[in-house]
Structure formats: structure tokens, C-alpha cells
Amino acid sequence: MLHDSTTPVDWSDYAAVLFDLDGVVTPTAEVHMRAWAEMFNAFLSGGDAGGGDRAAYTDADYFAHVDGKPRFDGVRDFLSSRGIELPEGEDDDPADRETVKGLGNRKNDAFNAVLERDGVEGYPGSVRLLDHLRSLGLPLAVVSSSANAPAVLETAGLSDRFATVVDGAVAKAEGLPGKPAPDTFVRAAEVLGTTPDRAVVLEDAVSGVRAGAAGDFALVIGVDRGAGVQTLTDAGAHLVVADLDELVPPTQDAP
Structure with missing residues (x-):
């Protein structure tokens, strides 16, 4: 057409x-990208919870596994790509809990902090x-x-x-x-x-x-x-x- x-x-x-x-x-995709990178790299370098590949998270990971998806789906798909297994957790898991939903909430907190500070x-x-x-x-x-x-x-x-x-x-x-x-x-x-x-x-x-x-x-x-x-x-x-x-x-x- x-x-x-x-x-x-x-x-x-x-x-x-x-x-x-x-x-x-x-x-704001750039803000999301930074928030995802900060969250995942802190998690990956912070221990071996869930096993799997702990190599640094990159922009290529964002586009392949996270971009445009609901937040918890992005966490799930990235962890799966690395062979990392975490408990699902609950929607209101605190950001320091190493569950799928805890990591998703940690990322959301980072995004909101940048939005409030810098505007858009x-x-x-x-x-x-x-x-x-x-x-x-x-x-x-x-x-x-x-x-x-x-x-x-x-x-x-x-x-x-x-x-x-x-x-x-x-x-x-x-x-x-x-x-x-x-x-x-x-x-x-x-x-x-x-x-x-x-x-x-x-x-x-x-x-x-x-x-x-x-x-x-x-x-x-x-x-x-x-x-x-x-x-x-x-x-x-x-x-x-x-x-x-x-x-x-x-x-x-x-x-």
C-alpha cells in the first residue's frame, strides 16, 4: 500500500x-539499554547464582533477547540464553532478590531513577x-x-x-x-x-x-x-x- x-x-x-x-x-530505549546493562552486569559479576555463562552482557544481548519485550520476559530470555537458572519469584520481589522477577524489578528501579533525574x-x-x-x-x-x-x-x-x-x-x-x-x-x-x-x-x-x-x-x-x-x-x-x-x-x- x-x-x-x-x-x-x-x-x-x-x-x-x-x-x-x-x-x-x-x-528512552537508550535509558532502558543502560538500565539493563547495569543490572545484568552487576548480577553476572556478583557471583555464580544459577550457574551458566557469566560473560559480560552486551548491546548484542539487548537486541537479541530483551528489546521490546515485557520486562520479566526479557530477564527470562536472557538468562535462558546463558544457561542460567533462577527461581521465578513473585511480582513484588525486592530488587536485591536473585529471582527472575527480583532482577526485573532491579532494572525497573534503575530506569525510574534515570527518568526522574534526567527527564525525557x-x-x-x-x-x-x-x-x-x-x-x-x-x-x-x-x-x-x-x-x-x-x-x-x-x-x-x-x-x-x-x-x-x-x-x-x-x-x-x-x-x-x-x-x-x-x-x-x-x-x-x-x-x-x-x-x-x-x-x-x-x-x-x-x-x-x-x-x-x-x-x-x-x-x-x-x-x-x-x-x-x-x-x-x-x-x-x-x-x-x-x-x-x-x-x-x-x-x-x-x-
Whole structure:
């Protein structure tokens, strides 16, 4: 459904646009990456609980096992990749407890500390696209694996741009499996009164692109913030851009 024009998307073909948050609307993916690295490397160097491979955690581990997934799934998948076995624990495990959920809560504490200290703003190109889509009257949603999505939107001053937010807390409350399952995107489309075959997904994470592809969304746009164009294409993206500014028609000067 791409077309020949100055921009690669004709937005009038669609009924809703569904945005991932971290790395698509705001640069908070970088904060998540730092928080994951600090947490995992402290754990890996702090002893041999669970056995397995204790080599340092890297950005490659983030993109392969963690990026875009619900927090506890990311912990589980990374530990599994290293052959490390920990108890599952409980949702409210303290951050110093060496369980899957304790490590996940340790990472969440680190993320919230950075967000509170440094704040966050939307990517300029993403804000330009939000402005353009608002001018077209298209309903928008955020679909994020993070339970921190409302706080991030509030801090960035972008809460009013989205008709709904389907985040990790909503997914848990409604029993929706997280990305790469398509359910959270499908739910957001339903809330906006449409169906996947009329909606666009914008994602920077492989797991999120796979979710959009699995849900048969009309258009899945990958945003390359580090995963790689070919990787996102192989995951199911119909189109990959480096910045959402590429999806905004250029300003036409009056003759």
C-alpha cells in the first residue's frame, strides 16, 4: 500500500496509527539499554547464582533477547540464553532478590531513577509526525511493553497526543501476551475502533515488528535505532526508516 510521492506512506489509506514508545516516540530505549546493562552486569559479576555463562552482557544481548519485550520476559530470555537458572519469584520481589522477577524489578528501579533525574523529550522527527497525523485527524495509540509508558509520556509532554495507551500494566490486567505476540497491538486497534487491516504499526524492536507482522497489520514500519535495516525487514517490516521525519510530507512553499 506504498505509493509514489515525496513521502513513502499515504496516511489517508489508514484508519489508525499505533506507536511503540521507547525508541520510536522518545529516546528512552537508550535509558532502558543502560538500565539493563547495569543490572545484568552487576548480577553476572556478583557471583555464580544459577550457574551458566557469566560473560559480560552486551548491546548484542539487548537486541537479541530483551528489546521490546515485557520486562520479566526479557530477564527470562536472557538468562535462558546463558544457561542460567533462577527461581521465578513473585511480582513484588525486592530488587536485591536473585529471582527472575527480583532482577526485573532491579532494572525497573534503575530506569525510574534515570527518568526522574534526567527527564525525557520526544524525538523531534517523531513529534513532527505526531503533529502531521493530528492535523489529519487520525486516532493514535501507544503500545508499549513497559509499565512506565504513561510516566514517560507525561514527562515528555505527549500524553494528550494518544487516544489510548496499551502498556505492560494493561496487558497484565487484561491477560494479553506481550510482544512478539500481536495481542497488545490488536487490542489498541480495537480501542480505536478499527482492525489490523486498517492500522499502521511503528516499531524499532525486532519483537515489536514481529508482533505487527503476526497480527497482519496493513503496514508495519520499522524504525532503525540500532537493530539494523535488514534485521527489521527480515522480522516483517514493510518499510524501514531511520527517523519518523521521513514519513512527514515536506512543507510546500506558496508560489
